[in-house]
Amino acid sequence: MLLEKWFLKDLKYFLLTCKDRVSISKVHAVVITSGIFSNGISPCQLITSYFRTADRNFAHTLFDSLPKRGINSWNAMLIGYSRGNDPLEVINLYKQMRLERVKPDSSTFTVAIKACTSLMDINSGKEIWKNAVECGYGDDIFVGSSVLNLYAKCGKMDEAMGVFEKMSKRDVVSWSTMITGLVKSGKAREAINLYRRMQKEGLEGDGVVMLALIQACANIEDLKMAYSLHAYMIRRGFHMDGVAQTSLIDMYAKYGKVDIACSLFRTMSYKNVVSWSTLISGYARNGYAGNALQLLIEMQSCGFEPDLVSLVSALLACSQVGFPLLGREIHGYIVRRRLDVNQNQVLGTTLIDMYAKCGLLSRAHVLYKRMSSDDIILWNTIIASYGIHGQGEEALSIFHQMIETDTKPDHVTFASLLSAMSHSGLVDEGRYWFDVMIKEYKIQPMEKHYVSLIDLLARAGRVEEARSLIGSMECEPGIAVWVALLSGCINHKKFSIGELAANKVLELNPNSPGIYALVSNFFATAKKWDEVAMVRKIMKTGGMKKFPGYSVVEVNGKLHAFVVEDKSHPQYGEIMGILEEMENEMRDMGYVPKTEFVLHNVEEEVKVQMLRNHSERLAIGFGILNTGNGTRLVITKNLRVCGDCHEAIKFISVIVKREIIVRDMKRFHHFKNGRCSCGDYW
DNA sequence: GTAGGGTTAG
Numbered sequence: 001m002l003l004e005k006w007f008l009k010d011l012k013y014f015l016l017t018c019k020d021r022v023s024i025s026k027v028h029a030v031v032i033t034s035g036i037f038s039n040g041i042s043p044c045q046l047i048t049s050y051f052r053t054a055d056r057n058f059a060h061t062l063f064d065s066l067p068k069r070g071i072n073s074w075n076a077m078l079i080g081y082s083r084g085n086d087p088l089e090v091i092n093l094y095k096q097m098r099l100e101r102v103k104p105d106s107s108t109f110t111v112a113i114k115a116c117t118s119l120m121d122i123n124s125g126k127e128i129w130k131n132a133v134e135c136g137y138g139d140d141i142f143v144g145s146s147v148l149n150l151y152a153k154c155g156k157m158d159e160a161m162g163v164f165e166k167m168s169k170r171d172v173v174s175w176s177t178m179i180t181g182l183v184k185s186g187k188a189r190e191a192i193n194l195y196r197r198m199q200k201e202g203l204e205g206d207g208v209v210m211l212a213l214i215q216a217c218a219n220i221e222d223l224k225m226a227y228s229l230h231a232y233m234i235r236r237g238f239h240m241d242g243v244a245q246t247s248l249i250d251m252y253a254k255y256g257k258v259d260i261a262c263s264l265f266r267t268m269s270y271k272n273v274v275s276w277s278t279l280i281s282g283y284a285r286n287g288y289a290g291n292a293l294q295l296l297i298e299m300q301s302c303g304f305e306p307d308l309v310s311l312v313s314a315l316l317a318c319s320q321v322g323f324p325l326l327g328r329e330i331h332g333y334i335v336r337r338r339l340d341v342n343q344n345q346v347l348g349t350t351l352i353d354m355y356a357k358c359g360l361l362s363r364a365h366v367l368y369k370r371m372s373s374d375d376i377i378l379w380n381t382i383i384a385s386y387g388i389h390g391q392g393e394e395a396l397s398i399f400h401q402m403i404e405t406d407t408k409p410d411h412v413t414f415a416s417l418l419s420a421m422s423h424s425g426l427v428d429e430g431r432y433w434f435d436v437m438i439k440e441y442k443i444q445p446m447e448k449h450y451v452s453l454i455d456l457l458a459r460a461g462r463v464e465e466a467r468s469l470i471g472s473m474e475c476e477p478g479i480a481v482w483v484a485l486l487s488g489c490i491n492h493k494k495f496s497i498g499e500l501a502a503n504k505v506l507e508l509n510p511n512s513p514g515i516y517a518l519v520s521n522f523f524a525t526a527k528k529w530d531e532v533a534m535v536r537k538i539m540k541t542g543g544m545k546k547f548p549g550y551s552v553v554e555v556n557g558k559l560h561a562f563v564v565e566d567k568s569h570p571q572y573g574e575i576m577g578i579l580e581e582m583e584n585e586m587r588d589m590g591y592v593p594k595t596e597f598v599l600h601n602v603e604e605e606v607k608v609q610m611l612r613n614h615s616e617r618l619a620i621g622f623g624i625l626n627t628g629n630g631t632r633l634v635i636t637k638n639l640r641v642c643g644d645c646h647e648a649i650k651f652i653s654v655i656v657k658r659e660i661i662v663r664d665m666k667r668f669h670h671f672k673n674g675r676c677s678c679g680d681y682w
Numbered sequence: 683g684t685a686g687g688g689t690t691a692g
Contacts (some may be wrong), residue, residue: 107684145685246689312691349692
């Protein structure tokens with residue numbers, strides 16, 4: 001049979017798109033019987049077609065049966081295996097080809113280097129790159145880009161940059177390989193600068209570049225840059241696909257701009273589980289627990305099944321506001337969905353963290369015991385969990401277990417450990433492990449480590465030692481360091497070092513009323529009334545942004561939030577009644593209101609009223625009114641517990657014979673029988 | 683015909 005020209009054309013077109021192996025075999029048969037491999041359809045076209053059907057065996061049989069295998073047939077095989085995600089076979093074929101002394105071309109080298117990249121085999125990749133240069137393909141833009149990607153994926157950005165700078169021609173792909181590589185290796189600034197260079201050379205980025213730039217902007221602290229990138233994309237009329245939109249949502253959420261993130265999300269025409277999860281996590285990260293949990297529910301009502309990421313973010317929201325009931329419910333949902341906590345380290349760790357932060361340390365411990373594998377973050381989490389509950393000894397013992405399993409502690413481990421010790425008064429242990437951290441583990445102490453250690457020393461009254469430790473710091477001591485020292489000075493009435501600390505704190509212009517309250521409290525303790533007045537004046541004229549304090553209490557499965565002086569609450573009158581009633585009893589027991597915690601220039605009696613109206617007091621009053629005798633109360637406060645409230649709650653725990661647990665931004669306070677687990681320091 | 687990406691979580 002002789003094939004007409006038009007028929008040949010049809011067959012070639014047919015082969016380009018056909019995905020049915022039987023049809024391809026038929027064409028194959030026609031081609032063989034008419035003997036036209038040389039002047040019509042080539043074997044490599046058939047090989048490519050066979051690969052498209054995912055039938056490698058047919059392709060391989062054909063390839064093996066060829067009497068003479070030219071470069072195109074070899075390349076068809078390499079590309080076929082490359083597309084079929086079989087890099088090992090690509091490398092094998094490449095080696096075989098070299099043995100048979102077939103001369104590779106640009107495609108061969110490109111695909112072979114790409115295979116090495118998938119295998120993260122930098123040495124073979126370099127070897128092939130050397131071959132390519134020897135064969136005269138050192139300046140080939142495809143080969144070059146695949147080498148850039150090889151280095152980038154293996155984390156060798158410096159070497160990638162070396163090759164990049166030597167390239168005689170570059171296109172969008174080579175630039176984008178570099179930009180993406182820089183972003184992935186945490187060099188967001190450099191990525192953005194490289195894009196500027198690319199623009200100077202007259203090139204504009206495409207979707208791949210934009211995606212990398214969005215991620216770059218999400219990883220730096222430069223809101224202006226983020227805005228201008230977004231504006232630039234809009235100006236250029238850039239088509240945003242779902243991935244780009246989701247990345248933008250994430251970027252805005254990382255800047256705390258949840259409103260923008262939300263409106264972007266609302267305008268998305270095709271949402272998927274990832275876009276829902278991104279916004280949920282954005283809300284949770286920024287403290288909008290209610291919005292996060294609401295969105296989880298909305299997501300389900302829109303027919304999306306929450307994935308691990310959205311569940312983890314929702315759990316994060318629960319731990320922030322201290323909502324153990326909902327946290328347990330989500331845990332139940334996870335079990336019902338048969339999502340194995342042991343199969344997902346992140347989920348397990350988040351659950352442990354949630355239970356601990358919601359005051360259920362024993363549940364956290366049970367889960368921790370059940371985890372079949374451990375990693376550094378799990379260890380850090382459980383150590384921190386015991387730490388915030390004031391169980392420093394237990395934290396230390398878990399730290400020892402961690403070392404026994406040959407897990408190397410990192411800076412987070414030591415931060416948790418030191419903070420655990422500072423919450424339990426393990427002074428000498430703290431000093432010891434601080435030194436071990438530096439000498440044995442070669443971890444440069446960061447400010448957070450100093451803060452814990454200074455807090456620990458100052459609490460124990462060793463303020464001179466704490467002071468000299470600050471002097472030895474390599475980094476500039478920040479406000480947290482001086483605050484830690486100042487707190488100790490108040491408790492131990494160390495006025496001269498305290499004054500130094502107080503002035504340092506003021507010099508650093510704290511933007512937090514709580515810190516000014518502490519400074520004022522110090523001056524009041526030292527009976528320096530002029531200074532107390534000065535602090536008040538700074539607060540008044542400073543135009544300080546007040547972060548509203550609130551307390552949340554879980555009563556009968558529902559969360560109830562209170563702000564200071566929450567008169568809008570239907571039970572406000574009753575709550576005031578019980579608080580006043582208790583206060584009379586407390587005074588008989590020796591309670592004296594610490595009015596220096598009120599920074600308003602008002603009558604003494606008004607100050608007492610203001611203290612009574614603190615959100616944690618209201619939450620406790622509400623809890624006492626609405627739960628049965630002896631019920632344990634768990635309160636979560638977004639700021640630190642006020643010093644007067646701390647004192648008052650000790651008395652309240654005696655009067656109502658209840659365990660009261662207050663979690664503030666730092667730690668847990670277990671009040672029982674007139675005592676607090678944190679000692680007398682808050 | 684061969685090169686670059688794929689967003690979210692502890």
